[in-house]
Structure formats: C-alpha cells, structure tokens
Amino acid sequence: MDGAILQGMTGSSEDGRFEAEVIAAYGRHLLVRNGEHEVRARPSGRRLSIVCGDRVLCETDRKHDEVLIVEVLPRRTLLARANMRGDSEPVVANITRLVVVLAPLPRPDLFVVDRYLCAATAAGITGALAVNKSDLEDDAGLREELDALTAAGYERVRCSAKGGQGLAELRAMLATGVSVLVGQSGVGKSSLVRALLPDEVIATGDLMREEEGRHTTTASRAYRLVNPAGGSGGTLIDSPGVRDFAPAIDQLDEKTLGFPEIAARAGGCRFHDCKHLQEPSCAVIAAVEANEMSARRYESYRRLRRLYSDLVEARGPGQRKKR
Ligand SMILES: Nc1nc2c(ncn2[C@@H]2O[C@H](COP(=O)(O)OP(=O)(O)OP(=O)(O)O)[C@@H](O)[C@H]2O)c(=O)[nH]1
Ligand SMILES: [Mg+2]
Ligand SMILES: [Zn+2]
Structure with missing residues (x-):
C-alpha cells in the first residue's frame, strides 16, 4: 500500500487511527473512504460484522502494510x-x-x-x-x-x-x-x-x-x-439482486408489520392487539371489503404474518437453541 496515501488521511492520529466510511463490502474484503482517499481494508476480528455504509474506526498496520477495521461506529439506521x-x-x-x-x-x-x-x-x-x-x-x-x-x-x-x-x-x-x-x-x-x-x-x-x-x-x-x-x-x-427478501423480525412492528395503510387503520379495530386476520370489528378487514385497501396488499400482509411466525419459530425461544 502507498504509505503516502495513509499520511493523507484526514483525522489520522499518531497511532495511525482514522475514521472512514465503508463504500464497498464483499465478505471480508472492504473498501473504505476517508475524505478523498479510498483504501482496501479488512476487519480485525471475526466478530465484527461490517456492511456498506458503515462508519468505522481503522488502524494502519504498517508492519503488514494493511488497513484494519477495529470498530464499527454506532449505526444511525x-x-x-x-x-x-x-x-x-x-x-x-x-x-x-x-x-x-x-x-x-x-x-x-x-x-x-x-x-x-x-x-x-x-x-x-x-x-x-x-x-x-x-x-x-x-x-x-x-x-x-x-x-x-x-x-x-x-x-x-x-x-x-x-x-x-x-x-x-x-x-x-x-x-x-x-x-x-x-x-x-x-x-x-x-x-x-x-x-x-x-x-x-x-x-x-x-x-x-x-x-x-x-x-x-x-x-x-x-x-x-x-x-x-x-x-x-x-x-x-x-446492491446485488435478490430472489427473495424477508425483513428482520426484531425490527418489525408486531401490529402492522410495516404496512402504512394498516398502521393508519389499526386504531379503529375493536381489539387493541388485533392481528387483522379474522378478528371481529377489524378496521383493516373492513377497509379491504370496502375496496379502500388493496386486496393484494392485504394478502401480502397475511403472507408476511405467516412468514413472521415461521421465522420466530425457526429461531426458537431465546438462548435455548444454542447447544
Ligand atoms: N430496455 C431496457 N433495458 C434496460 C434498462 N436498464 C437496464 N436494462 C438492461 O437490463 C439488464 C440488467 O441490467 P443491470 O443494470 O445489470 O441490472 P441489475 O439490477 O443491476 O442486476 P443485478 O446486478 O444482477 O442485481 C441489462 O441487460 C441492461 O442493459 C432500461 O431502462 N431499458
Ligand atoms: Mg447490478
Ligand atoms: Zn384489525
């Protein structure tokens, strides 16, 4: 690697540490940008999970002439x-x-x-x-x-x-x-x-x-x-193309699963914990029946609800899955 490039890293401290943004991630091969400089880097340990868009703290390993990522800074999203x-x-x-x-x-x-x-x-x-x-x-x-x-x-x-x-x-x-x-x-x-x-x-x-x-x-x-x-x-x-995609279950809102047209109507359901599947006086089902909400979107919600349950089951209760 070009030592001169590393010298030019903005905010690089005496010990060669600098902050950077991950602009490409291919497994453990990463490309980071600091100011106008782009360098290859790799995670310093196995436990670091780094993705494109991450802000990271890097360290220059001069002996092996490489840049190591030592920390992932808190993610905004x-x-x-x-x-x-x-x-x-x-x-x-x-x-x-x-x-x-x-x-x-x-x-x-x-x-x-x-x-x-x-x-x-x-x-x-x-x-x-x-x-x-x-x-x-x-x-x-x-x-x-x-x-x-x-x-x-x-x-x-x-x-x-x-x-x-x-x-x-x-x-x-x-x-x-x-x-x-x-x-x-x-x-x-x-x-x-x-x-x-x-x-x-x-x-x-x-x-x-x-x-x-x-x-x-x-x-x-x-x-x-x-x-x-x-x-x-x-x-x-x-980003690479996909065949399928399932949202992470921990992030999903249990009541709406992230459907805005359900979030807008859930307040009108009789039951506070309505899952909008077959509950009586469900404002979401009423909206679908009145053609105010797309039947396909509602079917999509039902499918995601099933997928969600399957994924929760696949994960098992807490730590018990670990052997
Ligand atoms: N007719 C037409 N073809 C397009 C258009 N945009 C892209 N293509 C073609 O669609 C094909 C796929 O384009 P890519 O840009 O590689 O698609 P991608 O979504 O990046 O695919 P992955 O990287 O595999 O996820 C190529 O043959 C493009 O030439 C367009 O606006 N009109
Ligand atoms: Mg592509
Ligand atoms: Zn409901």
Missing part, C-alpha cells in the same frame, strides 16, 4: 434481513432511503417489493419505488398494483436507464441523504447508477465478477452523486 434460521443479518447501514427498483421485465414479484418496503418502515427509512425500463411496453395490470403502493404513501418514479426518461426525477429524489437501490436481479439497478454517474467508471475490478457474459452485481457499493446545478447530489448505494 440499519436495513436488516432475516435469514432462514430467523436471525437478523445487516444489509446496509446509515441509509435514509430505500428504493425498490422494478421493471416490466423480469416480471416483478410484488410480494418481495412489499417486504422490502416493510423492512424500510421497520428500519425508520423512507421507502420508494423506481419503475425502470419505461422504454419497454407498459403493463396496465402492474401499473394498477403500483397505484396501491402510491396510495399507501410510497413515492414512485418511472424511468429508463436506457432511454434516459425520468432520470431527472430520479436524481431529484436521490438528491438528499443516502439511498440504496434494491430489487430483483436484472431490473437495472447498476444501469441506473451508471446513467446517473456518467463520468464515473463503475468498478469492475476484484469486487465484481462477470457471470455468463453479463455483469451481475455481487457486492454493495456506494457512489457520490453530483448535483448538475452544483454541490452534492446525495449518496447512492448499488
């Missing part, structure tokens, strides 16, 4: 998912907005979209939608389903990374804070990042791999957007 055992795994840290990217093709799984949006609510992050590939033929059925999400309060931008339509609107949505693009593989997350960063070369080095001739993202990576009118344009994190 954390997007987390549940694994099959029901345990929570961190995905990205310190973000302010989660943008689910979808497209007419590959065919969207709206239940996965819903679960991402629920995870955003659970993490105290703004959820939003980017409907990409607007150059392809529009799907009226899909649009109707998406209208239900807009009615629930999620901002939605229609865009095309290929044709450029809607990119100004997307850029405006991303202009503040730190956003992450999530969604199924092939919806165009990396293409959107590329379209928003015309001058920046998207790293295709060690952290990425080419699969069957096409680029599929294998690690989350943060980019700084530039406002064309000058100044910062927000930070954007690209």
Whole structure:
C-alpha cells in the first residue's frame, strides 16, 4: 500500500487511527473512504460484522502494510434481513432511503417489493419505488398494483436507464441523504447508477465478477452523486439482486408489520392487539371489503404474518437453541 496515501488521511492520529466510511463490502474484503482517499481494508476480528455504509474506526498496520477495521461506529439506521434460521443479518447501514427498483421485465414479484418496503418502515427509512425500463411496453395490470403502493404513501418514479426518461426525477429524489437501490436481479439497478454517474467508471475490478457474459452485481457499493446545478447530489448505494427478501423480525412492528395503510387503520379495530386476520370489528378487514385497501396488499400482509411466525419459530425461544 502507498504509505503516502495513509499520511493523507484526514483525522489520522499518531497511532495511525482514522475514521472512514465503508463504500464497498464483499465478505471480508472492504473498501473504505476517508475524505478523498479510498483504501482496501479488512476487519480485525471475526466478530465484527461490517456492511456498506458503515462508519468505522481503522488502524494502519504498517508492519503488514494493511488497513484494519477495529470498530464499527454506532449505526444511525440499519436495513436488516432475516435469514432462514430467523436471525437478523445487516444489509446496509446509515441509509435514509430505500428504493425498490422494478421493471416490466423480469416480471416483478410484488410480494418481495412489499417486504422490502416493510423492512424500510421497520428500519425508520423512507421507502420508494423506481419503475425502470419505461422504454419497454407498459403493463396496465402492474401499473394498477403500483397505484396501491402510491396510495399507501410510497413515492414512485418511472424511468429508463436506457432511454434516459425520468432520470431527472430520479436524481431529484436521490438528491438528499443516502439511498440504496434494491430489487430483483436484472431490473437495472447498476444501469441506473451508471446513467446517473456518467463520468464515473463503475468498478469492475476484484469486487465484481462477470457471470455468463453479463455483469451481475455481487457486492454493495456506494457512489457520490453530483448535483448538475452544483454541490452534492446525495449518496447512492448499488446492491446485488435478490430472489427473495424477508425483513428482520426484531425490527418489525408486531401490529402492522410495516404496512402504512394498516398502521393508519389499526386504531379503529375493536381489539387493541388485533392481528387483522379474522378478528371481529377489524378496521383493516373492513377497509379491504370496502375496496379502500388493496386486496393484494392485504394478502401480502397475511403472507408476511405467516412468514413472521415461521421465522420466530425457526429461531426458537431465546438462548435455548444454542447447544
Ligand atoms: N430496455 C431496457 N433495458 C434496460 C434498462 N436498464 C437496464 N436494462 C438492461 O437490463 C439488464 C440488467 O441490467 P443491470 O443494470 O445489470 O441490472 P441489475 O439490477 O443491476 O442486476 P443485478 O446486478 O444482477 O442485481 C441489462 O441487460 C441492461 O442493459 C432500461 O431502462 N431499458
Ligand atoms: Mg447490478
Ligand atoms: Zn384489525
């Protein structure tokens, strides 16, 4: 490593310690940024769990010529998912907005979209939608389903990374804070990042791999957007595509599971602990029956409720699972 680079780290103390931001995480291979400098780093111990977006304390190991991360600073927010055992795994840290990217093709799984949006609510992050590939033929059925999400309060931008339509609107949505693009593989997350960063070369080095001739993202990576009118344009994190996603169960609100249209109505249910499944005088069920709430969204809620119970069961009661 270039010692001169390390000398230039802002806030670097005598012992070579400095604070940095994790801008790429590929397992234990990390890339951190301090000011304008980017260096590779690795966690100093096995117990450190570090994700893209983390603020970390680094130490320069001059003997081995490497940068070690010795501490993860407290996270302002954390997007987390549940694994099959029901345990929570961190995905990205310190973000302010989660943008689910979808497209007419590959065919969207709206239940996965819903679960991402629920995870955003659970993490105290703004959820939003980017409907990409607007150059392809529009799907009226899909649009109707998406209208239900807009009615629930999620901002939605229609865009095309290929044709450029809607990119100004997307850029405006991303202009503040730190956003992450999530969604199924092939919806165009990396293409959107590329379209928003015309001058920046998207790293295709060690952290990425080419699969069957096409680029599929294998690690989350943060980019700084530039406002064309000058100044910062927000930070954007690209993430690998998923087939499925389950929100971390500890973060979810037991009563609403993160559905805003249920949160808005739960106060009207007869029972304080109503789960909105078959309870009498349930304001949520009444809203679905009156066509005021989307039946598909309600079905999505019921599925997440089942998944939630399954995950709680998979995890087992407290420490008892540990052998
Ligand atoms: N027609 C059309 N194709 C697009 C558009 N944006 C992306 N694509 C294509 O969709 C394919 C997938 O794009 P990527 O940007 O790699 O998708 P991704 O979401 O990053 O995929 P993963 O990294 O695997 O999660 C590529 O062949 C792109 O050229 C668009 O706006 N319109
Ligand atoms: Mg990608
Ligand atoms: Zn209810």
